Amino acid sequence: MPHIHTQPNQHDASVTMFIICMDGNQPQLLMHMHRKLGKLMPPGGHVELDETPWAAVSHELQEETGYRLTELDIMQPKLRMKSARDITVHPQPFASNTHAVTPEHFHTDLDYLFIARSKPSAPPAEGESTDFRWMSAADVAALDETQTYPNIQDFCAYVFEKLLPSDVWETVPATSYDTTDTTAKFTSKEEL
Template sequence: MRELDRAEPLRRLHLVELLAGIEPWDAAERADIVGTAEWVADGAPLYRVRKPDVPAKHLVSYFVVFDEGRRELLLVAHRKAGLWLPSGGHVEPDEDPWETVVRECREELGVPAVPSTFAGERPFFLTVTETRGAGRHTDVSLWYVLRGDPAEIVAYDEEEFDAIRWVAPADLLAEPAETLDPQLHRFTRKLLAALA
């Protein structure tokens, strides 16, 4: 048995522990946490091995950069999705989801990943969402919250994103849902409740 194969049960156990640490915001998140824990425990393939949709359901780490002083979120205009959403990427087979956040934050925004003061290096939110367009698949997304400063984030991956912008949560909730990641309003409501 390869070393990677021996580590797989420990990675799955760690994922189940991460899921158990997420306080569900609503009934949908509660159901997603339970369903995802069952999916992980069942031994199904978890990691994308071929773009865009093999396997048809796989793990993603999202990270929402949050300016705790100004209380604004950083969003990116994702070229392929055609939506405003948080940064993030697919979890690689040998990666912890937090390691994905660290790698993708450096690649996409050119800054180190700094955990938020209230969530740390653990996922804050979980969603299970079918993607749009060609190569439709299901993203099982662990959402992390990072601290960020607009003065430090001055560049972004222009191959992947058309633009970036900072937005206050109340303004984000007033935006049409069809222009955003389909779960972003739910995430924002959970974030506001955690900050209250």
């Protein structure tokens, strides 16, 4: 999807999915060759104007990797809000960041960590990258700046070194969270 905000210094909302699959005892992270940037990156994309960030995760996963939420678990902090009245609670990203796409355009990104039980059951959508690589922590660390961005390496190192061995994060089915665009019940000032 093209950028929504095209004026100088505007921000688009985006999501990035870090997908780990266990290969023996060694976790492997899914990277793909971004078709426009020509660098290895985790899959991700824009949050469209008519969707929640979690709905964007669902559609970008399918488009870019072929994965469905039914095939994945998501890492979540053990201490987290799981429900609230009259709203839809979404999964917590493990990080949120803002980065420059160009000197005058920015993405504010939510980063999610998934655990795959198998390879995706479907191919990516037509026109998406098909150059996928399952990479160990050492593989990602060995990439140079012509192959990936240093900040991607920083996030990958954090995933491998801090989140995967953490005892304060746990896996839950990715389908535990609703992707539909539910509207919270409106509370008028008189009802407050």
